[in-house]
Amino acid sequence: MLRRQFLTGLTAPLILGAQNKSGSAKPVIGSGDHTYEVTHDWGELPAGIQYGNTHGVCEDSQGRIYIHHTVNAASESHDTMVVFDRNGKFVKSWGAEFRGGAHGLKIQREGNQEFLYLCDTKRAVVVKSTLDGEEVFMLGYPSMAEPYSHGYIKYSPTNLAIAPNGDIYIGDGYGSSYINQYNREGNYVRTFGGKGTELGKLDCPHGLIVDTRSGTPVLVVADRGNHRIQRFQLDGTPIDTIAGTNLPCHFNVFRNGDVVVPDLGARVTLLDRNNQVIEHLGDDSQSKWSDTRKLSRDHFTPGKFVCPHSACFDHAGNIFVVEWVEVGRVTKLRHVIA
16 A cells, blocks of 8 residues: 555646646646646648638537638738637638628527528617528518617617527617517517616617526526626516626526636636636736737636627637637636546
């Protein structure tokens, strides 16, 4: 027993020393069952494409990762959608029409086919497309909605959610802070929300999700300007607010009920199925992140986030995070089994 203990005591620091000396060790963040190895700048981006602000991320049923970005001015290609396989190998790109406005991104399975829903803040439209970028339909200015029908008010959709019945909820996050609801065919249903601080009112409804974990679908909104998460019934009736985030941008739910919330203020928050905070991952919220986001990549601290804008779980429980930084950044958080 003494010999085994002695050998074990020697081995551990030797291995650790080798990792540190080589410089190959990656940052590890989180704790317990929520521990992750950090890989920044994940994905083999082709030389002809340079990221702008990386705004959206999702995974399809084949394990491919979709990144929606605004495109850097120096990029040869104007494609805003970049697709990688699960190992980070480039597969394809498309979407030049979204340049400068690429924002919210949602993948949805309908029957035996998957579709992408994309928000364009520059053209002020929401587009439903195939996974190859073929347009199915487009939703533009909601002139049929009462708040928008008395003359032009700003409309700039940031993200959307889809209910089990196919209804589409679009957050006018960079416009007038309303949520506009449509049916699965794109026909207008209702509008609710609007600018304000009281329950039921919103200030930049930046991200949305329909939460079905309890069995009763609930619309959850990243009420970013009010520094809170707010919940609504599907008819727009407000329910309550959820604490624990500062500048929530969006949501994604894993099959075990965990929720990942990209928080623009330099951290990624994990919530449990009861919406209690589990971890603030890569927290650098006390830094001058609003200045750092404009700087070159060498100013970013490994293992820390700058401006998380969207995040998603993959099928294995890893997390992909994209950030609102001028040079773009895609980070993979590989789930480490405790």
